[in-house]
Amino acid sequence: MTDESWAGWYRDRRGSDAVVLTTDGQQLRIRVRGVDFEGESFDDLAPVAGMPPESGMVALADGALTDCVLEWDLPLPVLVAGTLQHATLSCLLSLRRADPDLHLALHLDGAVYESARAESDFAAALAAVQRILPDGIRLQTCIACGFSDYFPAPGRGLSGGLACFRGAKEAYRGAAGEDDVLDLWDRRSGFVQEVWSCREFEARPADGAGTGHRGAFPLELA
Template sequence: MTDESWAGWYRDRRGSEAFILTTDGRRLRVRVRGTDFEGESFDALLPAAGVVPEAGAFDLADGVLGDCVLEWDLPLPVLAAGTVRQATLSCLLSLRRADPDLYLALHLDGAVYESHRAENDFASALATIRAVLPPDIQLQICTACALSGYLPASGRGISGGLGCFRDAKDAYRDVTEGSAVAGLWDRRTGLVQEIWSCREFEPRPFEPGLVTGAPAERRTGAPGPTEGAGAGRLGVHPLEHA
């Protein structure tokens, strides 16, 4: 996989700084204030190997970056009326110690498709957006791929933990229940970020009210797509509540 990087803004009680987010589709790297943090989920970012953060420069809990807000935009491939297009996904993530939350907004042709203002993770937030997209618009990212899924009944972080089965396509397509994925878990290509995309993407039909599972999608008790939508950027997570 080839690394991709996006610029954004980092905020904590010390002020605001530009930051760079880099991912290879599996691991994340955030560089802020000259310090690199790495991990497989946004709520598990640790100082990179050999890196010792400057004393007092960050709020760390057991070494994990927290009590901050990250905001960034990234290009996101979508299939619109049969044509591959580039939309923009705006991400606003509050890494609060007690209860991190996430807000996403997809921008395409002047329209904005939003998640709820305080989603638990990328899987739920992207499912909310998929539920409000017009029928002729589909996301072309890992969370919407027919070759991806989560290990049933497993805890996961805000992002990552999504199994990719592109090297076991035929066996994975034959699985009809999420519980059967456990038997294929050791054959996964690896774990990927929900917002990643690759050339072997295969669309998964989406049913509103479901969060991407594998290969059947699992139902959640989340409110409907219009409830809580419309939150403005930056106003969602005041710094004092980070």
């Protein structure tokens, strides 16, 4: 996978700093005040080995960034009447010691489609955006892909816990229900960010075979 970089801002009680978020679709990386952080989820960004931040430079909880706000924009592919276009997704994430709050706003052709102000994770926020899009407009990212699913268990995390089955496409096309996904789990190609997209994207079916454990998008299971 080729890296993507998204310009944004890091804010906390000490002030605001311009930052760049970089991802290969799996791992997230960001430099804050000269210190590099990385992780597989936005709420698990920890200093890379050998680069501990100076005391008081940033707030950490269990070794990960907290008590801060991250704000950034990223290009998001959407299908409009079958034609691929690129919208802009504005992300506002408040990382708190309790639960993070996430707000997404999709900018497309002069209109803005927003999630709730305090979504719990990227899957829920992207589903909220999809539900209010006009007919004929579909997100084309991993959360909407016909080869992605979550492990059949309560909870899924803020981001990055979405399994990709692009290496077992035919088998996943027949998956309907958690037992089928469990049988395929060890054949996953890895985990991906919900906002990522690759050339192997295939739209998720509305029902039946191929809906796996989480169901159709955006009518997925919690």
